[in-house]
Amino acid sequence: MKRQVLLFVWSYFVGSVLGQVTYSIPEEMSKGSLVGNIAQDLGLDLKRLKSGRARIHSGDNAEYLELDKERGLLLVKERIDRETLCGETTLCALHLQMILENPMELFRITIEITDINDGAPRFASGSKRFEISESAIVGSKFVLEKAIDADIGTNGLQSYSLSPTNNFQLKLESQSDGHKKVEMILQKALDREQQEKLSLLLTAFDGGQPRRSGTMQIIVHVLDVNDNAPMFSQTLYKATIRENAPKGTRVITVSASDKDSGSNGEIAFVISQNTLISELFQINSATGDIILTGDVDYEKSKVLQIDIEAVDNGGLSDSSKILIDVIDVNDNSPQMKILSKSDSISEDSAENTVVTMLSVSDPDSGSNGGVKCHTNNDIPFKIENTINGFYSLLTEVDLDRESASEYNITVTCSDEGVPSLSSSVTLTLHISDVNDNAPVFERSSYEAYVVENNTPGLSVLTLKASDADWNQNARLSYILEESSVNGVPVSSYVSVNAESGVIHAVRSFDYEQLKEFHFRVRAQDGGSPPLSSNVSVHILIQDQNDNGPQVLYPVQTGGSLLAEMVPRSADVGYLVTKVVAVDVDSGQNAWLSYKVHKATDRALFEVGLHNGEIRTVRQVTDKDAVKQRLTVVVEDNGRPSRSATVIVNVAVANSFPQVLSEFTDLSMHDKEYNDQLTFYLVLALAVVSFLFITCLLLIISVKVYRWRQSRVLYHSNLPVIPYCPPRYSDTLGTGTLPHLYNYEVCRTTDSRKSDCKLDKAACHNMLVMDPSFTGTMQKMQNEKNILDEPDSPLEVGHLWLN
Ligand SMILES: *[C@@H]1O[C@H](CO)[C@@H](O)[C@H](O)[C@H]1NC(C)=O
Ligand SMILES: *[C@@H]1O[C@H](CO)[C@@H](O)[C@H](O)[C@H]1NC(C)=O
Numbered sequence: 001m002k003r004q005v006l007l008f009v010w011s012y013f014v015g016s017v018l019g020q021v022t023y024s025i026p027e028e029m030s031k032g033s034l035v036g037n038i039a040q041d042l043g044l045d046l047k048r049l050k051s052g053r054a055r056i057h058s059g060d061n062a063e064y065l066e067l068d069k070e071r072g073l074l075l076v077k078e079r080i081d082r083e084t085l086c087g088e089t090t091l092c093a094l095h096l097q098m099i100l101e102n103p104m105e106l107f108r109i110t111i112e113i114t115d116i117n118d119g120a121p122r123f124a125s126g127s128k129r130f131e132i133s134e135s136a137i138v139g140s141k142f143v144l145e146k147a148i149d150a151d152i153g154t155n156g157l158q159s160y161s162l163s164p165t166n167n168f169q170l171k172l173e174s175q176s177d178g179h180k181k182v183e184m185i186l187q188k189a190l191d192r193e194q195q196e197k198l199s200l201l202l203t204a205f206d207g208g209q210p211r212r213s214g215t216m217q218i219i220v221h222v223l224d225v226n227d228n229a230p231m232f233s234q235t236l237y238k239a240t241i242r243e244n245a246p247k248g249t250r251v252i253t254v255s256a257s258d259k260d261s262g263s264n265g266e267i268a269f270v271i272s273q274n275t276l277i278s279e280l281f282q283i284n285s286a287t288g289d290i291i292l293t294g295d296v297d298y299e300k301s302k303v304l305q306i307d308i309e310a311v312d313n314g315g316l317s318d319s320s321k322i323l324i325d326v327i328d329v330n331d332n333s334p335q336m337k338i339l340s341k342s343d344s345i346s347e348d349s350a351e352n353t354v355v356t357m358l359s360v361s362d363p364d365s366g367s368n369g370g371v372k373c374h375t376n377n378d379i380p381f382k383i384e385n386t387i388n389g390f391y392s393l394l395t396e397v398d399l400d401r402e403s404a405s406e407y408n409i410t411v412t413c414s415d416e417g418v419p420s421l422s423s424s425v426t427l428t429l430h431i432s433d434v435n436d437n438a439p440v441f442e443r444s445s446y447e448a449y450v451v452e453n454n455t456p457g458l459s460v461l462t463l464k465a466s467d468a469d470w471n472q473n474a475r476l477s478y479i480l481e482e483s484s485v486n487g488v489p490v491s492s493y494v495s496v497n498a499e500s501g502v503i504h505a506v507r508s509f510d511y512e513q514l515k516e517f518h519f520r521v522r523a524q525d526g527g528s529p530p531l532s533s534n535v536s537v538h539i540l541i542q543d544q545n546d547n548g549p550q551v552l553y554p555v556q557t558g559g560s561l562l563a564e565m566v567p568r569s570a571d572v573g574y575l576v577t578k579v580v581a582v583d584v585d586s587g588q589n590a591w592l593s594y595k596v597h598k599a600t601d602r603a604l605f606e607v608g609l610h611n612g613e614i615r616t617v618r619q620v621t622d623k624d625a626v627k628q629r630l631t632v633v634v635e636d637n638g639r640p641s642r643s644a645t646v647i648v649n650v651a652v653a654n655s656f657p658q659v660l661s662e663f664t665d666l667s668m669h670d671k672e673y674n675d676q677l678t679f680y681l682v683l684a685l686a687v688v689s690f691l692f693i694t695c696l697l698l699i700i701s702v703k704v705y706r707w708r709q710s711r712v713l714y715h716s717n718l719p720v721i722p723y724c725p726p727r728y729s730d731t732l733g734t735g736t737l738p739h740l741y742n743y744e745v746c747r748t749t750d751s752r753k754s755d756c757k758l759d760k761a762a763c764h765n766m767l768v769m770d771p772s773f774t775g776t777m778q779k780m781q782n783e784k785n786i787l788d789e790p791d792s793p794l795e796v797g798h799l800w801l802n
Contacts, residue, residue: 019042019105021036021108021109022111023035024112026114027081027082027115027116028116029076030076031076031077031078031079032075033075034073034076037072038098039071044072046071048100049067049072049100050069052101052103052105054067054099055067057099058094059095063078064076064080081118082114083118083119086113090152090153092112092113092115093113096111115151115152115153116208117212118155119212121147121205121206121213122149123145123147123214123215123216124145127216127217128144128216129221130142130218130221134189134222134223134225137189138188140185141171141185141186144184144202147202147204147214147216151208153207154208155206156206157204157205158207159172160172160203161205162184162200162201162203163201163203166198167186167187167220168187170182170202171185184202184218192225196222197219198219198220199217199218199219200219201217202215202216203216224264226315228259228264229258229318230310230318232255232308232310232318232319233255233256233257235320236320236323237254238322239251239290239322239325240325241325242326242329243298243299243328243329245296247292248291248293249291250289250290250291250292252290252322254269254283256269256318258312260312260314263313263314264313266312267310267311267312268285268286268310268312269283269284269286270283270285270309271283271308272307272319277305277307280292280294283308290322298326298329299332299363302365304326305323305324306324329368330364330418330420330421331421332362333415333422334371334414335360335361335363335423336358336425338356338357338358338425338427339357340356343428343429344430344432345431345432346431347399347401347402347432348434348436351394351395351398352396353394353395354392355381355393355395356392356393356409356411357392357393358393359390359391360391364417367417368415369415371413371415372414372415373391375393376410380395381407382394401432401469402437402469405430406430407428407431408427410425411426411427433470433473434469435469437468437473437525438525438532439465439466439476439525440466440467441463441465441533441535442464442465442466444535445537445538446463446535447538448460448461448503448537449542450541450542451541451542451543452508452509452511452543453544453546454509456507456508457506459502459503460494460503460504460539461539463496463502463503463521463535465478465523465533467525469525473527474525474526475525476523476524478500478522479523479524480519480521481520481534483518485514485518486517493507493509493539509541510541511541511544512584514541515541516540518536519539521534521535521537522534543587543589544585544638545589545636548583548642549583549592549636550644551634552581553577553578553580554646562649563627564649565651565652567653568621568622568624568654570616570619571616573615573616574615576615576616577614578613579614581612581644585638588638591637592612592634592636593609594610594633594634595635596630596631596632597631599629599631600627600628603618604617604618604620605650607632614630614648627651628652630648630649630650631646632646632647634646
């Protein structure tokens with residue numbers, strides 16, 4: 001609009017311009033400043049100015065200038081601001097007319113207002129804020145505010161600058177309207193993590209002298225982008241853990257950082273998938289604590305490796321690993337394994353025989369795995385380390401099954417850890433038997449007493465031997481050693497039960513025949529070869545009262561008479577006769593006593609209790625009968641006792657004929673009785689003779705048969721046992737007879753036994769007679785009783801004719 005006005009003014013004055021003057025003044029001159037000497041410049045006289053009443057016409061414009069008519073000067077009336085006056089118009093001029101009157105004259109005055117740099121470039125706002133993601137790509141453009149400078153030309157806005165220029169560069173782009181577009185271009189990528197906020201200064205410059213400028217602050221907030229992965233503080237973590245550490249133990253804490261902010265910087269820890277390890281450990285995803293959740297076993301793995309990851313919310317991650325050294329703890333006792341083993345060994349095994357082989361191992365390491373083995377002390381075995389980890393159990397000394405038949409061998413192995421762990425194994429080893437022990441009898445010798453007349457088969461005694469060996473080696477049998485007793489094999493006397501060791505009598509013993517005998521019994525075991533030992537057995541036969549007393553004198557005859565004669569003049573104590581009896585038993589059984597049983601006149605005779613002497617008790621008188629008869633009982637001291645009776649006839653007379661007549665009467669009395677008796681005797685004799693001949697034939701035939709049968713015992717099975725006692729000798733001296741009697745009695749039907757030791761002289765039939773008793777001489781029949789002791793104490797010899 002101003003421009004229009006100006007144009008209008010310009011065209012209005014075109015036709016009447018008389019003179020023209022142009023001044024150029026800078027704007028902003030102070031009031032009263034001289035613009036130009038217009039009078040002079042127009043060639044006008046000052047008077048003319050006055051007379052023409054010169055005045056300045058400035059049209060619509062404000063009156064910036066005034067005319068000093070006095071001096072003809074054009075002065076600045078008011079401050080002129082070119083920018084107000086002309087704006088951006090580059091040629092800014094004030095067109096004035098000076099009008100003169102009288103005559104009217106019009107002068108054009110052009111006052112060119114030149115620009116002075118009075119305005120600085122200016123931004124509309126003092127600051128501008130940008131929010132730019134750090135991910136913005138290089139080359140991104142950001143439009144900036146333009147600055148304004150009212151000045152024109154060089155004083156106008158000339159240039160911009162931006163500082164610092166680290167990230168951004170200024171780009172000015174001319175636009176069609178001549179203005180410039182101010183932009184900043186991202187030159188280098190932003191990094192929030194480096195600089196979260198950038199402060200830039202945009203400066204606009206003009207071209208004046210001096211240069212003026214205006215600034216604007218540009219603040220760039222860098223917006224975070226998850227452009228940073230988390231980072232572990234270490235690429236490798238190392239930790240240690242004791243094996244068997246309790247669950248819940250914290251092993252280590254890992255840490256990671258993420259430069260991003262906010263959720264982009266939030267880190268979660270995870271254990272990379274590994275089934276084995278993730279069972280053992282857990283990681284606290286927030287704190288990074290590694291917690292033990294399983295059992296760590298040094299023996300399974302000595303080093304554990306955990307791969308871990310740190311992940312931020314944006315999914316960026318980092319990985320690291322943790323190496324955990326497992327520290328060995330002595331948690332394993334030695335493991336023993338029997339490689340080979342014998343259950344039994346022979347007792348004669350040599351020293352250092354290997355019985356068992358073991359392997360011993362301890363999975364622990366170091367001294368926790370160092371193993372030492374030993375056996376229990378009280379056994380003859382030792383353990384030796386053969387090669388590493390292998391042990392042999394050996395015998396240490398010779399073994400004896402009889403002292404120990406089995407061993408419980410405890411092998412204990414302990415490691416060297418603190419505290420030490422140990423394990424043990426017990427082996428039972430049997431010692432097998434070897435026949436190294438002979439049987440041993442319980443006693444060094446045996447002695448047994450057998451009462452004679454025993455039943456054959458009687459068990460006499462039991463031998464017992466023992467054998468320290470075992471089973472077959474200790475199975476004993478008892479064997480009778482061959483020997484002879486009185487020329488007869490001992491086996492005909494005794495037998496031994498091989499199994500039980502019981503000794504049986506084979507036959508009935510007769511003390512009067514055999515008083516004692518010895519033999520040996522052997523005990524033999526079942527080993528191979530067998531071992532044996534023997535023992536002596538002494539059998540003593542004990543007497544039994546099986547023989548009654550035998551009266552030797554007076555000889556008893558059937559019907560005949562033998563009388564002792566006592567003279568009527570005999571004194572008191574006159575020895576009438578002596579009853580002589582013997583008992584083949586011994587001891588008490590042969591201790592004889594004599595008693596009067598019946599007597600014609602008891603007051604006349606007595607018999608010595610022990611010596612059998614019959615003596616008169618009182619003086620014989622004439623009144624006493626001639627014929628006296630005494631019955632004397634001879635009794636032994638056996639239990640029960642046996643006895644024999646003997647009748648002693650005594651004749652009390654002074655002369656033999658008297659005696660004879662007495663005794664003949666006696667015979668006549670008996671005559672009838674004797675006839676009857678004679679008949680019976682004949683009958684009996686016939687029967688006996690028949691039996692005798694029959695027996696004789698039988699015996700002979702048996703003898704012949706036996707003879708052929710290899711001369712076995714000739715007398716044990718005979719129906720009648722021949723009786724021929726050996727020479728009787730009562731060495732004990734306890735017999736009833738005060739002196740030694742040696743006698744031999746043979747009473748046999750066996751002709752072979754007739755060779756008994758009898759003197760030829762003693763073996764004939766005997767006549768007993770008194771020279772004065774011719775009619776009473778008796779012949780002793782079927783008896784061979786000899787008193788052959790020359791110094792016999794018998795004092796009745798006067799009756800004997802020998
Ligand atoms: C060995 O052990 C067994 C069973 O424990 C036992 O019966 C036996 O008597 C023991 N032997 C020895 C010699 O100790
Ligand atoms: C019996 O034993 C003894 C040693 O006690 C021995 O000298 C003898 O030879 C043995 N006799 C037999 C027949 O074995």
